Amino acid sequence: MTEQKQSVKVKPPKFVPREQWDGYEMKPWLKQDQKKVTVMFNFLERRKSYYLAAYFHRKKINFIDMGDHVKEDVTYGKLYGNRMECNPMYFTSGSMIRNLLKIEKETGLSKAEISKRYIFLCGGGQCGPCRYGMYPQEYLKVANEAGFEDFRVLIFSSDLGKVPDSENHAFKFDLPFRINLGIAMILADLMHAAECALRAYAVDRKEAEEALDKADKMIRKAFESRFYLWALPRVLKKIGRMFAAIPRRDEQLPLIYVTGEFFANLAHNDGNYHLRRFITDEGCEVIPGSFTQRALYDNWRRTVEAHRGIKYASDPEEIKFWQKSLKKQRSSTKVITWFYNKYCEALQPASFRARTELMDLAELAELARKHYHPEIFGGEGNLEIGEAIHLAQEDAVDGFISSKPFGCMPSSGVSDGVQAKVLAMFPELNFLSIETSGDNDVSILSRVSMLLLKAKQRHAQKRENAAQPMEAEVGAVPAAAPVADGKQGEQYA
Numbered sequence: 001m002t003e004q005k006q007s008v009k010v011k012p013p014k015f016v017p018r019e020q021w022d023g024y025e026m027k028p029w030l031k032q033d034q035k036k037v038t039v040m041f042n043f044l045e046r047r048k049s050y051y052l053a054a055y056f057h058r059k060k061i062n063f064i065d066m067g068d069h070v071k072e073d074v075t076y077g078k079l080y081g082n083r084m085e086c087n088p089m090y091f092t093s094g095s096m097i098r099n100l101l102k103i104e105k106e107t108g109l110s111k112a113e114i115s116k117r118y119i120f121l122c123g124g125g126q127c128g129p130c131r132y133g134m135y136p137q138e139y140l141k142v143a144n145e146a147g148f149e150d151f152r153v154l155i156f157s158s159d160l161g162k163v164p165d166s167e168n169h170a171f172k173f174d175l176p177f178r179i180n181l182g183i184a185m186i187l188a189d190l191m192h193a194a195e196c197a198l199r200a201y202a203v204d205r206k207e208a209e210e211a212l213d214k215a216d217k218m219i220r221k222a223f224e225s226r227f228y229l230w231a232l233p234r235v236l237k238k239i240g241r242m243f244a245a246i247p248r249r250d251e252q253l254p255l256i257y258v259t260g261e262f263f264a265n266l267a268h269n270d271g272n273y274h275l276r277r278f279i280t281d282e283g284c285e286v287i288p289g290s291f292t293q294r295a296l297y298d299n300w301r302r303t304v305e306a307h308r309g310i311k312y313a314s315d316p317e318e319i320k321f322w323q324k325s326l327k328k329q330r331s332s333t334k335v336i337t338w339f340y341n342k343y344c345e346a347l348q349p350a351s352f353r354a355r356t357e358l359m360d361l362a363e364l365a366e367l368a369r370k371h372y373h374p375e376i377f378g379g380e381g382n383l384e385i386g387e388a389i390h391l392a393q394e395d396a397v398d399g400f401i402s403s404k405p406f407g408c409m410p411s412s413g414v415s416d417g418v419q420a421k422v423l424a425m426f427p428e429l430n431f432l433s434i435e436t437s438g439d440n441d442v443s444i445l446s447r448v449s450m451l452l453l454k455a456k457q458r459h460a461q462k463r464e465n466a467a468q469p470m471e472a473e474v475g476a477v478p479a480a481a482p483v484a485d486g487k488q489g490e491q492y493a
Ligand code: SF4
Pocket: 086, 087, 088, 130, 131, 132, 133, 261, 262, 263, 378, 379, 380, 405, 407, 408, 409, 410, 411
């Protein structure tokens, strides 16, 4: 038996991988081709893209603003992309393909020619341990699979396509671009907050919507100016006055807080079933997600990371590296908050009751610490937990929705697990977690409707409770004091 075994020859495998697969190669976009190439982009939703377009206009770079994501994008993304991705990837890569095919149809250019003449710019670089951070290559895969070979993409905060002679690049994610991107996002946040306040309470909703459209155009025009740093606060002042003059109903509607994963929370379009608009149309007020808050969270987490890096550094070089990162995060946070405060000061959101307050991230982290360690990074990290505890403690909202793409690792996989504990601590928090997939609107929105119904009941109850002491003051018969009936706590039996 032993002899027989020894005589068996082991066959080598037919295919032996010799090299590591390095992904698609991408040629840089060089200065000599600058005028020949058009940049296609969309950042989360149409308002952010619309404002950002002012930068390209000012720089005289040819561009196509691809606007909002639509459901069809998911189909294109799934058709050419890998399986089991989270839907921000399907939405964004699908939108790229939908627009490339549209260009092909409208211009009659060949796919090869389109690959030379267009370039796609988007976010989604190395954002953390979750999947989207590993996706830069995926855009190239999707484009190549759809027939646009050698198509190029520019991805914010990714190394993709970077070559040593960066001096010759036609486009750089340099400081001016970063500042313009930040400004566009802040302006969009403020206008979304305005929209949530005005659409919910305006006596004439049409009038509010027209004012918002007008404001968008005014901002874009001011942002296109070479003197935008001066023009924007001036125009925001005018807009603030215009919004404050819109007649509004003097009442408080049930208040719904929306949070969740970056894309599912902030897309404000088919990417999250137009959640914000749906909630307002159902007769509630919504506190929308804020990109600024999310950007500050990224800085905050990098700051925590840098402190830890310095503490455990093994040599002076490493200390230097983390100190540099710390400095970068501090200045970025200062710049973001400076612009945010400056624009709030000009707009005066309180005059039309828009909710634009930013939360204290260190405080949120401390609130969540016991349940979600602040140094577990990825996606939104401890944010959703901190927000839920904070709002439950303050009894500040009537409903709390956490929106995330189907199967999102940090948000569904971790946060939602921890939320079970938060809900056990605060059973009165009217919480709903929804997973967006790009389809299935009816079932998701009917779940949201149920939360809204509960929110309305809660809100009515709160108002009733608040009215009772006033009745007592004007001589109403005081309600009988609760009598211990020996049944308390039975529900736990
Ligand atoms: S946070 Fe979730 S949805 Fe967003 S990229 Fe990561 S895994 Fe995907």
